[in-house]
Amino acid sequence: MSARLAIRTPGLGVSIQDGGRHGHRHIGVPLSGALDPVFLAAANGLLGNPADGAGLEVLLAGPLLEALDEPVRIALAGAMGARHLRIGGTSRAVPAWSTLTLQPGEQLQVGSPRGVGYIAIEGGLLTPPLLGSRSTYARAGLVHGATTLPCHAARPHTGEWQNDALRHGDGPIRVIPGPQDGHFTAAALDHFYTTPFRVTRQRDRMGLRLAGPALAHSPLGADIVSDGVTPGAIQVPADGQPILLLADCQTVGGYPKIATVIRADLPRLAHLQADDEIRFRAVDADEAAAARAALACRLADWLTRARPAPAGGDPETALLLAANLAGAAVRGDDPHLWPDETRPGT
């Protein structure tokens, strides 16, 4: 049976994301998809959905949602709680990493995540896919403007589930050197792997700018003949300050890439905040493979620890979440940070 989820207030930095728009990068269409596919998979997993089912990604402030026509079952992942506004005027706090069911006419005010949060819907959102994906790519109009999102009605009698917070690993961000590490001096490469870099406020779904010691280019220079890029690639333009590319990045770029973050560490990048410090460590393909396997195990293990949620919610958690909602500050992120085009190779 079909239901609808109405977005009553849009929040900030909220988009529809799934596993991404694969297979169209040769015509300039970015990959897109969840910045943190592991957290999206966690939210989907609490509902029994496929890992890459389309849900809502929240970067800054969560939306106010309302179920229409039929009950809608929802799961939250990430450091992001919510308040369930019931018919009759009562409400209760919903902890992160749990599911709930909205009856028709009931609303859910989702809070602000620390990092990135995900809202999954049982059965996944059913907005029409475009080029094989439901992911929003607002910059080029691949966006679903509807504020009412089609979805499945909740299956009856499945009960609610909750889990502990899923945590990503820490330590240096692991990268594979290159493909243009030869465009940097030995001193720049040494700096890159030994000094911390600070995350700046210039951060959106296309990428984030880092600040640190200027990375000097070798005589090969700061321009290359534009070639393919991918989320995780670390471009260094002439000013020597790295740009870390994320899910909505362009398909090609004209700056040398000093290194590229391995897939297993891409989800960690989604949660970086201004003034966070990060370091980089070079690994090879074998270590990257081991890291992917370890991450897959961590998610699978987490999913086995999901447990039925107590009815009515936990009063202590409720207090914490009320504080989270009250503290929903908005960061001054600039949506137009990326005026650079790739350069013609001349």
Add this chain to the structure above:
Amino acid sequence: MHPQPRLLALGDAAFTVEFGEPAARQITPDIQARVLGLAAALAELHAAGELPGVIEWVPAFRSVTVHFDPDRCPPRHLATRLQALAAEGRQATGSGREWTIPVCFEGDFAPDLDAVAAARGLSREAVVAQLIATEFIVCMLGFLPGFPYLDGLPASLEMPRLATPRPRVPAGSVAIAGRMGAIYPWDSPGGWRLVGRSPVSLFDAHRAERPALFAPGDRVRWQAVGADALARP
């Protein structure tokens, strides 16, 4: 004659195969033919199911980037495969489609035309005459969905990009920079010199078989039309 193609790791889920001299800056027809040749070889193998785990490949000016799922496709195995394919030196020219694209070079639709003319010591009419006499070749699509990098602008019209990009370039803007031309498929920021406007839609996500109008290897000419032609259907 030809240096060996180079295989570069782009993280743990992509390889870039690069052709030509490492320090080369010019795109030659020969290198583009090798890029398109490798892309054609990949397309055939993929269609035959012989590239398991390979998701997509992106031809660029002098390279092809191959994106793959490293858990389905051992990177070392793919690296060997790609190196062998690239070393075959196959050449292709793409579909050979030829396009004549209507462009209005008048008034406010060509805000940088006077500046280009002045910088190159030409009249506005002479610049337009050179633009419509040029046969461009689509080198690659990128920057935005369907955005074509058109090689072939004569040296007499070569101009650097604007020092400060415009925050908003209207969709349909026809532009030049360096030795390249382009048409903006979408409103976007942009630093190229705007010399005209076209009503042609370069990208339609609902045109499922062919969302981007152009493909690498296509030949493109611009044809001057009046402002009345810009009324989009």
